[in-house]
Amino acid sequence: MSVAVRQPGPVIESEPIRSRRGIVWQTIKQRPSATIGAGILLVVVVCAVLAPWIAPYDPHEQVGPVFGHPSWKHPLGLDDGGIDMVSLLMWGCRISLVVGFAATFVSMVIGGTVGVAAGYFGGRTDNVLMRITDYFLVIPDVPLMIIVAAIWGPSLFHIVIVIGILLWTSTARVIRAQVKSVRERVYVKRARALGAGHSRVILRHVLPQVAPLLIANTVLTIAVAIFDETALAFLGLGDPSRISLGKVIENAFQRAAISTGAWWAIVPPGALVAVIILGCSLLGGAIEDALNPRLRVAHLSARSFKLRPLVGRGPEAV
């Protein structure tokens, strides 16, 4: 979407060691897609956090006719219980985001630990952990989530745990690959030689290097977690006492919003989920892109190939 400004800087090693500190912030400032993504997420989070104060109506109170049309008082109309849709969406966002963040936290802790341990210690630890990851990767998550949620019974806590313990695999793999390359760097070896313990090396030298990647992964996983919550809620496995965006879609579908013609009860909640996921994908994708120098090959694509001569652009350009 965006082409970052590329400076042909000096190349020190085959794999350029660039300062990774602040790369996330830099990406947000420099890449339009990241800026848009971060902006979307900021607005959504602020609305969700401030819902109790800025939501115009109570999300449990009937304020008008069932499936009331959109009007000045209720810009997005009313739902099947005569509840104001705008307020419902704000409160729904809250629960969806809570599930998204909490489940992602669980999966980042598992995925990060597995990835760092496998990549750092290597050998047998690596083998065993990656074998386990491979199995988890193949078993389809959503059906398993459905079964566990169906057996345990629907509650917010269960949903968070179920989503969290099934989403960590890709994080573990990505982090492992990164840690493996960091481990071979000179300064890590030097730190080890100077007598630093494993925990110190991991915390001081390895983690800071993988942090941006972990952040990109966190953002992308939040999107998946919110999607999964929406799916579970749609199948009737959401917490019945909490309104999430998925629950709002499910209610509208079950109470025949479509055959009543009440599009306003069903279009906005899904669109909002799509916007949140889009925001996460834009931001996470842009950070990942920025971390992967191999993707910057604009000079090789059809149009720009002729425009920019390769002469004098340094080995990085090739």
Add this chain to the structure above:
Amino acid sequence: MRGADYVLKRLVFAVLTVFIAVTINFALFRLAPGSAVTNLARVPHATPQTRLALKRQFGLDKSKFQQYVIYLQQLAHGNLGISFANSQPVSANLRTALINTIPMVFLGTLFAIVLGTITGIISAWRRGTKAEGASIVTALTFYSMPTHWLGLMLVILFAGVLPTGGMSNEFLINPSFTTHVRDLAEHIALPALTLGLVLYGEYTLIVRSAMLETLGEDYVLTARAKGLKPWAVLRRHALRNAMLPITTLIALSLGYIVAGAILIETVFSWPGIGRAVYDAVLQRDYPMLQGAFLVLTISVVFFNLIADLLYFRLDPRITE
């Protein structure tokens, strides 16, 4: 002989994965609240004989380990228990459902692969142009939409034009062959389109980044330097090598197809395996749920195996 080694390794992995899935399946339902007897043999309206037969078949009064062994034995014979909902064997229910699901999923996936590959290649080749921007924004938008919601949007858009539920019109009496086929095609259109659109977004992004990686390789530069036509560079040098990651990633997306099928079949009342999962959840029909999960896992593992073997065929160097 390293090739044979690789194939064997992948086969063992696939079999082991299925075995683990079977074990998870067993454990989940035996550890569920309520006794195994009520969970698996409480078929409503069943005669005491049926109940007794089930208890005996699955050894529900024996120890957990014995139950596990018996479960594996019954599974090997294709006995998955009896559905609570219609008192039919689960395996028979699943067979019908699977036959209904396959054409829908196949059409949708085919649509997605064709469209996603084309837009993915275009957006990588035209990196930095408006064409890239437009195709990525479109792909990301479809990728971001909750599957069932996209289905519902299509229902709103096409209501009255195309049928929005079921697999065929039940009021057609003795239809001629062509009417019947047309009826089926009309019914399959929306569910397949929903699946296709959701996957198309994902495939575009996958193909684009795989192509970008290969376009950055030295041999592509060499090919260009030799003065080859852009099309030849693209097809013979870039795309060929990009096929490797594309195959793997498409295989890994099978989990999404399965999840998508569950949501889509629920929206469109398509009587397939996904709908079977939904109904089983609603009715707490544990034997059906257990069987459906097994079928879904086996199919994902199977297609992953196919992808692994295909990968090997495409690039014999891969022997790990």
